[in-house]
Amino acid sequence: MEVKDAVIVDNLVKIFRIRYRSHLKARAMALLKPAPPIQEFTALNGITFNIPHGQTVAVIGRNGSGKSTLLCLLAKVYRKTSGVIELNGLRGGEARVAPLLDLSAGFHPELTGEDNILFYGAVLGYSPQEMRQKFDSIVEFAELGDKVQTTLRNWNEGARLRLGFSIAAHTDPDILLVDEVLAVGDEAFQAKCYRFIRELQTQGKTILFVTHDLRTVERVAQRVIWLKNGVICMDGEVSEVLQAYRLYSAEQNL
Amino acid sequence: MKEELAELWRYRQLLKMLVARELKVRYKNSFLGFFWSIIPPLMQVAVFSFLYRGVLGLPAKNLSAYLLTGIIPWSFFSSCILDASQSIVVNYTMIRKIYLPREAIPLAIVISNTVHFILGWVVYFAAFLVVAHFFNVGIPLVPSMVFFPFLVILEVILVTGISLYVAALNVFYEDVKFLLSTIFGLAIFILPVLYPADQIYYTSHLVRNHKWIFELYMLNPIASIIDAFRHCLLQSISPSNFNAKLKHAHALPFNPYVFTCSTVITLLIFWGGLTYFNKRKWQFVERP
Numbered sequence: 001m002e003v004k005d006a007v008i009v010d011n012l013v014k015i016f017r018i019r020y021r022s023h024l025k026a027r028a029m030a031l032l033k034p035a036p037p038i039q040e041f042t043a044l045n046g047i048t049f050n051i052p053h054g055q056t057v058a059v060i061g062r063n064g065s066g067k068s069t070l071l072c073l074l075a076k077v078y079r080k081t082s083g084v085i086e087l088n089g090l091r092g093g094e095a096r097v098a099p100l101l102d103l104s105a106g107f108h109p110e111l112t113g114e115d116n117i118l119f120y121g122a123v124l125g126y127s128p129q130e131m132r133q134k135f136d137s138i139v140e141f142a143e144l145g146d147k148v149q150t151t152l153r154n155w156n157e158g159a160r161l162r163l164g165f166s167i168a169a170h171t172d173p174d175i176l177l178v179d180e181v182l183a184v185g186d187e188a189f190q191a192k193c194y195r196f197i198r199e200l201q202t203q204g205k206t207i208l209f210v211t212h213d214l215r216t217v218e219r220v221a222q223r224v225i226w227l228k229n230g231v232i233c234m235d236g237e238v239s240e241v242l243q244a245y246r247l248y249s250a251e252q253n254l
Numbered sequence: 255m256k257e258e259l260a261e262l263w264r265y266r267q268l269l270k271m272l273v274a275r276e277l278k279v280r281y282k283n284s285f286l287g288f289f290w291s292i293i294p295p296l297m298q299v300a301v302f303s304f305l306y307r308g309v310l311g312l313p314a315k316n317l318s319a320y321l322l323t324g325i326i327p328w329s330f331f332s333s334c335i336l337d338a339s340q341s342i343v344v345n346y347t348m349i350r351k352i353y354l355p356r357e358a359i360p361l362a363i364v365i366s367n368t369v370h371f372i373l374g375w376v377v378y379f380a381a382f383l384v385v386a387h388f389f390n391v392g393i394p395l396v397p398s399m400v401f402f403p404f405l406v407i408l409e410v411i412l413v414t415g416i417s418l419y420v421a422a423l424n425v426f427y428e429d430v431k432f433l434l435s436t437i438f439g440l441a442i443f444i445l446p447v448l449y450p451a452d453q454i455y456y457t458s459h460l461v462r463n464h465k466w467i468f469e470l471y472m473l474n475p476i477a478s479i480i481d482a483f484r485h486c487l488l489q490s491i492s493p494s495n496f497n498a499k500l501k502h503a504h505a506l507p508f509n510p511y512v513f514t515c516s517t518v519i520t521l522l523i524f525w526g527g528l529t530y531f532n533k534r535k536w537q538f539v540e541r542p
Contacts, residue, residue: 072539076353077349077353078536078540079536105350105352106348106351108279110282110283119272122268123348123352123354125264125268126267128271
């Protein structure tokens with residue numbers, strides 16, 4: 001049986017409608033004037049790429065080039081305007097996706113670390129039993145110790161982010177979507193994150209990450225997609241794309 | 255619609271966790287904990303009994319059961335809808351970053367409030383069917399009580415519909431919050447919460463001569479459900495208990511036709527809330 005690529009994106013388009021919050025006063029004034037045309041913003045304008053299983057791809061580009069929009073679309077947070085998105089698991093069927101768009105988004109400050117682990121697990125589609133099995137290893141990886149029994153309210157930001165990364169990384173995803181969050185915690189923890197990502201790579205997981213840190217790209221990625229104004233400007237070998245991108249950035253600075 | 259239900263079923267574990275989270279977090283930092291779901295209605299009963307008997311000098315006897323059959327459904331209705339109206343906005347950061355079926359958030363609010371609602375009824379039955387009998391003030395078992403579970407379900411359906419609607423609407427117009435708290439603060443006096451619905455019928459000659467005005471009033475689903483709870487759990491009480499001038503007035507019998515019509519309205523509201531939420535749910539993350 002032919003295995004489908006992990007990520008299939010075909011002619012993906014995302015158009016945002018720019019809305020303004022309307023107050024009564026603004027509405028009343030607007031009645032006197034002709035209605036302004038609906039403003040639209042095309043964040044992604046026909047993106048096409050495939051990622052085979054086991055590949056680590058970095059998405060780079062300037063602010064507002066559509067990187068985060070792309071990740072949000074893959075994570076099903078946004079609804080696409082048109083085009084195709086397919087996420088396939090290694091063993092066929094729909095892929096298990098671990099979205100790391102914001103590491104502490106699913107947490108509730110009034111719950112303990114333990115409850116939050118179970119809750120975040122449920123958000124990612126795992127039962128409490130499954131999370132219990134991974135519990136010790138999650139806590140150990142996040143370097144939490146007994147703190148996991150206290151409410152998150154009193155934790156520092158670093159501890160929350162470590163827990164978020166640890167949970168998402170332990171859920172055995174087929175595809176990992178990472179948005180600028182690898183700069184988590186102190187240097188020692190970062191090194192650990194990279195080791196973990198290496199491990200995921202050897203396990204054949206597919207990783208798609210967005211970053212501005214080109215050194216991270218060199219260290220981790222096998223392929224780079226460069227987005228510019230909602231279209232793919234370049235897609236290929238790490239060194240090749242980075243060279244072109246660095247040249248472009250330098251030009252922009254002149 | 256089928257798709258949405260399948261998706262919710264797939265995420266049932268998450269729904270369970272959301273409900274557990276609501277229940278856990280609500281009274282977490284309070285000393286009395288769960289008691290806070292039954293203390294407010296009891297205090298309301300005490301204050302309104304004092305108001306009726308002490309201040310207004312009404313002969314109202316055994317008032318607490320009549321008050322509670324209004325206050326328990328009313329507080330579920332009002333507090334659940336208020337909670338739900340805030341639910342999407344409160345969880346906004348999560349919705350923007352993680353996928354989950356959006357319906358799960360207001361539904362979790364409805365379910366956790368339903369738990370408190372049922373708890374309220376458990377306390378009610380425990381108090382009036384068991385404890386109060388030792389003091390000879392209990393309420394007798396009546397055959398119409400078999401309809402009680404049906405009424406609970408009907409109210410949950412009504413509250414779910416309105417909750418979905420206001421949760422979605424509040425994302426775009428936060429006026430909803432202010433509007434609801436204003437309406438709920440006043441509606442308790444106009445709806446048959448603190449007195450039986452008959453009192454509305456007997457307010458003026460106009461209503462008495464044009465019965466349809468009263469029937470129109472009873473089409474309001476929440477008024478009709480509260481009235482049905484009273485008819486189902488308690489024997490009719492003479493209107494003179496709440497208005498000394500109505501010495502010879504008779505309590506009105508339960509009107510099944512109007513109740514059926516208001517049930518249809520409830521189902522329409524449920525369907526409307528579901529449809530509106532569905533239409534709007536992808537715009538939440540792109541709100542202005």
